[in-house]
Amino acid sequence: MNVEAVKRTFAGSVSVKVFSLFAVAVFLAVFASLAVMHVLVRERLADDLRSRAEASARLLASMLAEPLARSAGRDVEELVRVYAERSDVPVVAVSLRSFGDGSRGGSGDGGRIGGEHAAEAERVVAGFVRQGERLLPLTVPPGENALSGDGELLRVVESVPGGVTPLGAVEVYVSREELRQDMRRHLLIHGTAAVFFVCVLLGVLFLSLEQVVFTPLRHLAEAVKHFRSEAEAEAAAGEAEERVLPEPAPVVGSADEFGDLAATFRELSGTLQQSFAQRDRLLRELRRKNNLLVLEAATRDKALQEVDATQRELVLTLGEVVETRSADTANHVRRVGEYAWLLGRGMGLGVEAADLLRVASPLHDVGKIGIPDAVLNKPGPLTPEEFDLVKTHTLIGNRLLGSSPRRIFRVAANVALQHHERWDGRGYPEGRRGEEIDLFARITCVADVFDALTHRRVYKSAWSLEETLAFLRQEEERHFDPQVVDCFFASLEEILAVFRAYPDD
Numbered sequence: 001m002n003v004e005a006v007k008r009t010f011a012g013s014v015s016v017k018v019f020s021l022f023a024v025a026v027f028l029a030v031f032a033s034l035a036v037m038h039v040l041v042r043e044r045l046a047d048d049l050r051s052r053a054e055a056s057a058r059l060l061a062s063m064l065a066e067p068l069a070r071s072a073g074r075d076v077e078e079l080v081r082v083y084a085e086r087s088d089v090p091v092v093a094v095s096l097r098s099f100g101d102g103s104r105g106g107s108g109d110g111g112r113i114g115g116e117h118a119a120e121a122e123r124v125v126a127g128f129v130r131q132g133e134r135l136l137p138l139t140v141p142p143g144e145n146a147l148s149g150d151g152e153l154l155r156v157v158e159s160v161p162g163g164v165t166p167l168g169a170v171e172v173y174v175s176r177e178e179l180r181q182d183m184r185r186h187l188l189i190h191g192t193a194a195v196f197f198v199c200v201l202l203g204v205l206f207l208s209l210e211q212v213v214f215t216p217l218r219h220l221a222e223a224v225k226h227f228r229s230e231a232e233a234e235a236a237a238g239e240a241e242e243r244v245l246p247e248p249a250p251v252v253g254s255a256d257e258f259g260d261l262a263a264t265f266r267e268l269s270g271t272l273q274q275s276f277a278q279r280d281r282l283l284r285e286l287r288r289k290n291n292l293l294v295l296e297a298a299t300r301d302k303a304l305q306e307v308d309a310t311q312r313e314l315v316l317t318l319g320e321v322v323e324t325r326s327a328d329t330a331n332h333v334r335r336v337g338e339y340a341w342l343l344g345r346g347m348g349l350g351v352e353a354a355d356l357l358r359v360a361s362p363l364h365d366v367g368k369i370g371i372p373d374a375v376l377n378k379p380g381p382l383t384p385e386e387f388d389l390v391k392t393h394t395l396i397g398n399r400l401l402g403s404s405p406r407r408i409f410r411v412a413a414n415v416a417l418q419h420h421e422r423w424d425g426r427g428y429p430e431g432r433r434g435e436e437i438d439l440f441a442r443i444t445c446v447a448d449v450f451d452a453l454t455h456r457r458v459y460k461s462a463w464s465l466e467e468t469l470a471f472l473r474q475e476e477e478r479h480f481d482p483q484v485v486d487c488f489f490a491s492l493e494e495i496l497a498v499f500r501a502y503p504d505d
Contacts, residue, residue: 023202030194037190038183045182049174050154056083057158057172064160068125068167077126090175125168331502332451333362338498339447340440346487347443360412361444364419367397379458394420394429414438419445424478442481446472446488449479450495455504465496 060083067075127138154174159166340361344354368376371393375386382390397416401409418432418441425433453463453471463471469489476485488495 022205026198026202030198034187034191034194038187042183049176050156053154053156053172053174054158057156057170060172061158061160061170064170065162065167068160069162073125080126090177331504332455335451335498335502336364336444336447337362338502339450339495340443342491342494342498343443343447343484343487344440346491347439347484356408356411357440357443359408360415360440361447363397363401363412364415364444364448365393365397366400366412367393367395367416369400370396377458381459391420391428394418411440415441415444417441419448421445422479423476423481427479437481442484446480446484450488454499 060079063079064076067079124138129136129138154176156172156174158170158172160168160170162168337358341354341358344357345351349357371390375382375389378386394417398413401413401416404410404413415438417429418438421427421430421432421437421441423434423437423442425431450468450472453468454465456462472480472485472488476482
């Protein structure tokens with residue numbers, strides 16, 4: 001990639017710009033940190049070297065005290081030579097000076113020897129200078145920087161204890177080359193680690209920015225362009241009366257991602273305004289059609305309610321006609337329907353199912369329409385043949401109602417067929433027993449018998465309320481479902497309210 005290509009890449013990408021700025025900032029911060037660390041480490045290493053040199057010189061001074069006190073020159077020289085060879089600090093030179101006048105000594109600075117001793121009172125007892133791998137004798141006291149012209153030697157002086165006054169002084173000259181080597185080693189290690197850390201940090205930063213910011217930004221720009229093309233196509237396919245807005249002026253800006261996205265949004269604004277105008281027109285049309293649908297639905301619901309009410313009224317009227325034909329009052333079917341609704345709710349039926357039972361139960365005797373009047377309205381007891389004929393009203397009612405697909409008539413057909421079945425299985429027409437009998441029929445049976453006993457019929461007088469209630473208790477588990485009877489007595493107040501609300505005329 002040539003220089004011009006690099007310039008174009010840098011100018012055309014925000015990610016490259018951001019990454020470059022971060023890289024420069026991080027490298028500057030690292031270099032500043034390395035500089036500060038260099039100063040701190042140098043001071044620390046210098047202090048460490050001085051401490052080691054002082055401790056080493058102190059050890060040598062304590063070892064020389066005894067042979068120097070007894071003037072054992074050979075032992076003193078051997079100790080100094082061994083020290084110069086084997087010291088744990090980089091010794092360049094070491095010398096032992098003894099004081100000519102033992103009365104002059106301590107300087108008051110903890111035994112350290114300073115310039116308070118006159119030069120003529122001192123002499124070098126033993127000393128060595130390191131020249132490469134060799135040790136050369138040092139016969140005169142070295143002056144300041146006498147051993148090196150570069151000033152890179154560390155001089156440490158330690159007094160040799162000798163009672164009240166020191167016997168002499170040990171001078172140790174230590175090379176700072178080890179200090180420089182340690183510094184270079186620390187800088188190399190920490191610099192390498194810092195560069196590696198910076199590279200990893202910049203890599204993670206670049207990948208994070210690319211994934212979190214710039215890739216979604218490019219995807220957003222592509223999506224905006226795609227949406228703009230679709231919006232333009234949709235606007236072009238709109239109706240002729242739509243208001244067409246002029247194209248906005250193109251945006252002049254940078255060629256990077258943000259500039260490209262801004263230009264795309266600017267170009268998209270005109271298309272969106274056209275789309276919004278078309279949307280508003282469609283929304284107005286949709287509201288108009290929705291209002292028509294609401295009106296139509298309201299009209300349909302009202303019509304359905306009227307049909308449902310008419311259907312219920314027709315069913316109730318049919319039951320009343322049948323009962324009137326058998327010389328019973330019309331209010332009998334109304335009372336049976338209300339009793340059945342109360343018992344159904346007490347037995348756990350939902351409102352919808354109880355309402356269905358309320359409409360279906362009045363049709364329980366619709367089959368009596370096929371029984372001759374002479375038998376149906378006979379005031380005295382029926383002959384066995386006549387009673388068998390009356391029993392057929394259950395089958396007739398089931399046949400009349402069962403042919404309809406309507407749910408209400410299918411339920412009424414079962415009630416008409418089974419409302420004379422008994423819990424003990426001795427009823428008619430099929431001799432069903434227990435829960436084989438439809439629940440709606442079991443409920444209608446109790447409601448029908450209660451109302452028939454408490455009102456006058458052509459073949460009997462009305463029973464008292466006490467007699468009727470005693471009969472219901474007596475016949476539970478024989479004629480009636482015991483749970484329905486229990487529910488009847490639990491709802492007795494509501495049932496008696498219906499009893500009083502619909503009296504016989």
